[in-house]
Amino acid sequence: MEMVMDRVKLSRIDEELDSSEVSALCFLCCDVVTRKRQEGVRDAKDLFLRLDEKGLLENSVFLSQLLHTIGRADLLSLLETDSRRAEETDASPLLSDYRVMLYEIYQNMTQMNFEKMKFLLDGKLDKVRLEACKTALDVFGEMERKSLLSNQNLDLLHTILQELDQQLATTVLQHKQRLTQPAAPPHVSMDHQRVIDTLQPTPPSMSISETEPSYERERVYSDAHRHIEPPSPPDQTDYYTLRHKPRGLCVVFNNEIFLTGLGKRAGSDKDETTLRELFSQLGFTVKVHSNLSANEMREEVNNLSKRDFSKEDLLVVCVLSHGLKGSVYGTDEEEVWIRELTLPFRSGQAPTLAGKPKLFFIQACQGNDYQRGSVPYPPRPSQESLVQRSRLEEDAGYIQEETVPWDADFLLGMATVEEYKSFRHTSNGSIYIQELCKQLRRSAESPEMDDILSVLTRVNREVSKGVYLNHKQMPEPKYTLTKKLVLKFV
Known part of the structure; x- marks a missing residue:
């Protein structure tokens, strides 16, 4: 402007x-x-x-x-x-995550803790200037003036907050974790439904600042922490057996370009690349199908269900497309019900997959509504109750059947709950798939035995904390797994 x-x-x-x-x-x-x-x-x-x-x-x-x-x-x-669509930009946001973090601490600090913080800083800051501070933001400013606080120097702040409020101290730890991770891309759009009303103007798209906090709790010990015997090894009967190389097959259906009414899914190529790299490192054979019609998708799934999986431990299917409740779209803009994708792999139809995990990850909208957020008490600036209506690319369609798998050993990871839209960075991939891959990678590199449900819970938490063009997104896993599934790099 x-x-x-x-x-x-x-x-x-x-x-x-x-x-x-x-x-x-x-x-x-x-x-x-x-x-x-x-x-x-x-x-x-x-x-x-x-x-x-x-x-x-x-x-x-x-x-x-x-x-x-x-x-x-x-x-x-x-x-x-005005109602004209703004040009898309990949420019990074200028608002500092560091300052947003400090503002969040200020918002959640009680008056009593504020006074305690000033007391703990007595002797480290100029007494007159410290007494003049009316808010925590004023104190943070004085700490910065004395080089006691910066984005790379958070130790003193963390030490003080540990004396005041452990949750505030955790906020600092989470930010320090994020400093070692790649920054999140700023440009967000949604996987849009049909664009048929040419008389209705399209409001301008917006770039937003999207922080990606890590909610995995850090453990802090003193130097005098006594030695604790490691826990006994887990009961292997509780886990799916992964012994073959390759581990299994990962099939990616990437529908990016559609015939007429559905918009191009810009950024889906990034999801494809990220999935290919991750699952290759996890020991999978990766096969990608690009821009298939509905019948071509059904044909590929039916052919896949006849495959001999006796020398593989599991199957992963990822679908990147437009969609609506219970369905995804082929590039001919015809629907494929999600049940059509999962049912061919039941034990009766695919006996060599019996007792083996079958994972389906669906990046597509599941309705036309926008997910709203409510303000917790006390309110935090990162969560909003007011949602401004915006037109975004949506993966949406007709509303019909339930998508919960019927038989054992299935997991269905949905980018969003039913009735709602999902979001996608137009040049850096979808919110859900990128977060899913990030958390799977973190789990694969960790010495902890995090199973897939723990990973998906973190995905839920990470994605749900964000605000995307004034709206929210809530992923939803559904499963009938009978054991724990842990994926590590081979």
């Missing part, structure tokens, strides 16, 4: 923000507008002028991220310009 064109809108946003919210915005912007340049900022309008000097108001992305973070998504409607 052009600054000149939108001064009225920015002025309206300024009128809605109180002084504490303006202070929070200034803190979040410290990495792009120095504290020196923030001197003299009296209200949000002054801050907007500083941001415009840096070219950060050329579109609404950065300001949208700021408003999301301070819990003022209700003001996003003031940023709407």
Whole structure:
């Protein structure tokens, strides 16, 4: 958006923000507008002028991220310009995960803990300046001035928070974990249903800041921690046997280009590549089918069910496509029921798979609704109750039958619960598949014996924490597994 064109809108946003919210915005912007340049900022309008000097108001992305973070998504409607679709961009968000983390701590800190924090910092910070601090954000700023706090120097903050609130200390640990992981791509879209109403304008797409917190708890021990005998080895009868090389077959159906009404699934090639690399490392033979019609998908599945799996331990099938409740689409825009994909592999039809795990991962929308989020108590800025309606690419279709597998040893991992849409980065892959591969890789590299259900629970947690173009996503695993399945690199 052009600054000149939108001064009225920015002025309206300024009128809605109180002084504490303006202070929070200034803190979040410290990495792009120095504290020196923030001197003299009296209200949000002054801050907007500083941001415009840096070219950060050329579109609404950065300001949208700021408003999301301070819990003022209700003001996003003031940023709407026209109904034309914006050009997609792969530019990374400028809002710092480090500052968002500090803001989250500030939001969840009680007044009592704030006073304790100031007491613990007495002697480390200038006494007069410390006493002048009215909020935790002020204290964080003073710590940064004294080089006691930065994105790479979180030890003192973590030590202090351990004395105050273990959950706040965990927030710092989770951020430190994320520093060692690749950053999440910012551009998000959804796997869209049919585009047939040409008279209805398409609202602009948006890039968002998407943090990817790790919720795997870290263990912290003192140097005097006594030696504990390791637990006894697990009962192997509780686990599926994986002894063959290759472990099994991983089949990927990647439907990216459709005939007419369904939009191209940009970014699906990234999912294909990630799945291929991961399952190859896990010891699978990987086979990819690209852009198949509905009948071609059925034919490939039926042929696959006749395969001799006696020298393989399991089967994995991944479907990347558009879809609706209980179905996915072929490239001819005809539906294939998910039950049509799973039923040919029941013990009666595929006897060499009897007693072996059969995993199906479906990246597709399962309805036309947008998943909403509710604000917990106390509220956190990363979760919102207000959802702004946006048109995104959706993998959606006709609503019919239940997709729960009937027989034993099946697992069906859905990108979203029924009735709702799922999201996809247009150049970096879908939210669900990328998180699934990330968690499978982490489990494969870990000495822990994390089974597939523990992995999928972490996927649920990671994906559900995000906010994607003002909406939420909730994956859903369904299973009839009879043992634990642990996948490690071979």
